[in-house]
Amino acid sequence: MAVDVASTSAIPRRPLSYRARRLLVYVLLVLVSALFFVPFLWTISTALKSLPETTGFDLVPDNPSLRAFREVLTDFNFARFALNSFILAGAITVANLVLASLGGYAFARLRFPGREVLFMLVLATLMIPDQLRLVPVFQMLTNWGLVGSFFGFIAIHLVLPTELFLMRQYFLTIPKDFEEAAKLDNAGFLKTYWKVMLPLAAPALAAVTILTFQGMWNDFFWSLIILGFGDPDVYTIQLGLAQFRFQYQTLWPQLMAASALAILPIALIYVFFQRYFVAGVVASGVKG
Amino acid sequence: MATVTFENVTKRFDDTVAVDELTLEISDGEFLVLVGPSGCGKSTALRMLAGLEETTSGRILIGDRVVNNLAPGARDVAMVFQSYALYPHMTVYDNLAFGLRNVRTPKDEINRRVSKAAEVLDMTELIKRKPKQLSGGQRQRVALGRAIVRQPKAFLMDEPLSNLDAALRVNTRAEILKLQRDLKVTTVYVTHDQVEAMTMGDRIAVMKQGVLQQAGTPEQLYTKPTNVFVARFIGSPAMNLVPAGFVKGAGTGGQLAGFRPEHVVLGGGNGDAAYFQATVEVVEYLGDEQLVHLAAGDEKLLAKLPVEDRVPTGVEQRFSIPRDKLHLFDAETELAVRA
Ligand SMILES: Nc1ncnc2c1ncn2[C@@H]1O[C@H](COP(=O)(O)OP(=O)(O)OP(=O)(O)O)[C@@H](O)[C@H]1O
Numbered sequence: 149m150a151v152d153v154a155s156t157s158a159i160p161r162r163p164l165s166y167r168a169r170r171l172l173v174y175v176l177l178v179l180v181s182a183l184f185f186v187p188f189l190w191t192i193s194t195a196l197k198s199l200p201e202t203t204g205f206d207l208v209p210d211n212p213s214l215r216a217f218r219e220v221l222t223d224f225n226f227a228r229f230a231l232n233s234f235i236l237a238g239a240i241t242v243a244n245l246v247l248a249s250l251g252g253y254a255f256a257r258l259r260f261p262g263r264e265v266l267f268m269l270v271l272a273t274l275m276i277p278d279q280l281r282l283v284p285v286f287q288m289l290t291n292w293g294l295v296g297s298f299f300g301f302i303a304i305h306l307v308l309p310t311e312l313f314l315m316r317q318y319f320l321t322i323p324k325d326f327e328e329a330a331k332l333d334n335a336g337f338l339k340t341y342w343k344v345m346l347p348l349a350a351p352a353l354a355a356v357t358i359l360t361f362q363g364m365w366n367d368f369f370w371s372l373i374i375l376g377f378g379d380p381d382v383y384t385i386q387l388g389l390a391q392f393r394f395q396y397q398t399l400w401p402q403l404m405a406a407s408a409l410a411i412l413p414i415a416l417i418y419v420f421f422q423r424y425f426v427a428g429v430v431a432s433g434v435k436g
Numbered sequence: 437m438a439t440v441t442f443e444n445v446t447k448r449f450d451d452t453v454a455v456d457e458l459t460l461e462i463s464d465g466e467f468l469v470l471v472g473p474s475g476c477g478k479s480t481a482l483r484m485l486a487g488l489e490e491t492t493s494g495r496i497l498i499g500d501r502v503v504n505n506l507a508p509g510a511r512d513v514a515m516v517f518q519s520y521a522l523y524p525h526m527t528v529y530d531n532l533a534f535g536l537r538n539v540r541t542p543k544d545e546i547n548r549r550v551s552k553a554a555e556v557l558d559m560t561e562l563i564k565r566k567p568k569q570l571s572g573g574q575r576q577r578v579a580l581g582r583a584i585v586r587q588p589k590a591f592l593m594d595e596p597l598s599n600l601d602a603a604l605r606v607n608t609r610a611e612i613l614k615l616q617r618d619l620k621v622t623t624v625y626v627t628h629d630q631v632e633a634m635t636m637g638d639r640i641a642v643m644k645q646g647v648l649q650q651a652g653t654p655e656q657l658y659t660k661p662t663n664v665f666v667a668r669f670i671g672s673p674a675m676n677l678v679p680a681g682f683v684k685g686a687g688t689g690g691q692l693a694g695f696r697p698e699h700v701v702l703g704g705g706n707g708d709a710a711y712f713q714a715t716v717e718v719v720e721y722l723g724d725e726q727l728v729h730l731a732a733g734d735e736k737l738l739a740k741l742p743v744e745d746r747v748p749t750g751v752e753q754r755f756s757i758p759r760d761k762l763h764l765f766d767a768e769t770e771l772a773v774r775a
């Protein structure tokens with residue numbers, strides 16, 4: 149018989165229209181992601197070019213060379229800037245992990261007079277643009293002799309309102325049962341916070357880590373205000389990048405090489421912390 | 437182990453009275469079930485006992501110690517939550533050991549107790565797992581284990597079986613009972629399921645809108661309900677309730693007559709039985725019995741009859757109730773008139 153047994157007993161294929169639609173969606177998604185990827189490709193490509201070549205519109209360099217990378221790492225004080233940024237972003241991230249989570253927990257669970265008003269004030273600070281705060285903050289830091297110092301930069305970022313808000317919102321989603329169980333288990337307030345609530349808030353802590361570190365690593369505004377005047381030894385990586393722009397000329401290959409290097413830590417952090425974003429942790433302890 | 441006493445305990449949330457003047461004594465080693473419809477204040481009563489909720493007024497005693505102002509941990513009670521509230525980031529072992537570590541129990545003592553509890557609950561092989569690697573029933577056992585290892589004065593359980601499927605629930609019911617009998621720990625068990633209450637409780641306390649309606653053994657509640665609410669709430673299917681005049685030979689006007697479907701007899705009505713006429717509407721065949729829906733005028737009634745009884749639908753017949761199975765209630769106060 150001419151009947152193809154295999155094809156009749158096999159699972160019927162999805163209708164053509166369905167597959168066509170699928171294909172279309174994938175093509176669109178690839179195009180969109182390519183769109184986002186182009187600037188990055190351009191960065192890499194420019195970094196491999198020579199300065200005169202950067203005026204052209206070729207994506208592929210004629211004589212690709214790592215010279216720009218080498219210069220960035222030797223002639224310019226790139227390592228120093230990176231270290232500075234790392235120290236600042238690291239310290240501020242740690243501070244926020246501790247303080248924003250404590251504060252968020254307090255706003256979520258402690259009952260104290262004026263809690264709502266205080267929380268509104270915290271949120272209100274989000275609505276004030278940095279440019280408006282520039283002068284008072286600068287004056288304050290000047291009075292305390294903290295301009296040009298890491299401490300000044302760290303001090304104004306110890307607890308970021310976004311992070312505090314994020315932690316509070318996350319703590320609010322955690323069922324009270326866990327704390328009540330801990331209470332019956334004779335755990336005090338701090339022990340409950342440390343041994344029960346913080347582990348439950350791991351996804352939020354991961355988010356805070358990424359947000360804070362990335363935000364501080366990429367910060368230009370406050371770095372410039374607080375650290376950008378005196379000693380280049382306290383420059384952050386973003387201030388360092390700005391060094392490649394002179395009044396009449398920009399060293400594009402070097403700037404792009406340094407930018408590509410500057411992205412690396414952020415990319416690494418994403419890769420490492422992303423899996424902690426999986427928020428199933430909390431749900432799993434509750435319900436059958 | 438200890439007695440538990442509620443003395444005129446009231447809890448008010450803003451303008452709702454969740455628990456109203458609750459007075460209840462639970463003796464040492466007793467299994468008391470707190471039962472009632474949703475929102476009647478069972479959980480609130482239990483949570484006040486645990487110390488998770490403050491009392492508005494009244495006293496709560498564990499043993500002869502007033503615990504109103506003691507922190508939950510200091511009351512030496514263990515609670516099984518409806519959600520289990522297992523710490524998701526800790527292994528089963530750590531879940532059980534957490535409470536013991538917090539009171540600085542020596543390591544080998546912790547080890548001994550946790551192993552023992554795991555053994556009793558048949559979950560020794562699960563001890564290294566995290567809660568999310570367990571089935572619903574296993575989680576439930578871990579929650580029980582966390583209560584056992586503490587060796588508390590009392591177990592408090594808030595609907596611990598409600599997240600299990602029907603078959604598992606029946607099994608676990610028996611397991612909890614056996615465990616409680618072995619350990620002889622005073623237990624307060626909250627449920628809204630009257631079957632659970634009847635099968636598990638040494639005594640049952642029925643609540644409605646924050647008010648304790650009746651406390652007694654399952655038999656007392658079944659045979660001598662003190663009011664219409666308890667009469668309808670305990671027993672399944674629920675008790676029939678009709679104006680007394682409807683049943684020949686029952687009470688007088690202004691009274692309600694109550695009788696359980698399982699006590700209705702086809703025919704009869706001579707000698708010491710009350711009787712009524714009704715038309716068979718629907719018959720539900722249950723295998724060993726049949727559930728017969730009856731109608732008489734505006735009244736809808738239910739009878740549980742042996743399958744041998746012939747009850748063709750649409751036919752009016754006489755049904756009777758043995759006099760000693762008949763309950764009478766005052767129509768106004770809804771209180772039982774004759775025990
Ligand atoms: N924290 C609270 N704030 C305000 N009202 C509350 C609070 N907790 C409980 N109530 C109210 O108190 C009453 C009793 O609640 P409770 O949780 O004790 O009922 P329950 O008998 O356990 O019901 P269920 O079977 O649904 O669990 C309800 O009317 C409820 O709305």
Ligand SMILES: [Mg+2]
Binds near residue numbers: 478479480594
């Ligand atoms: Mg409840």
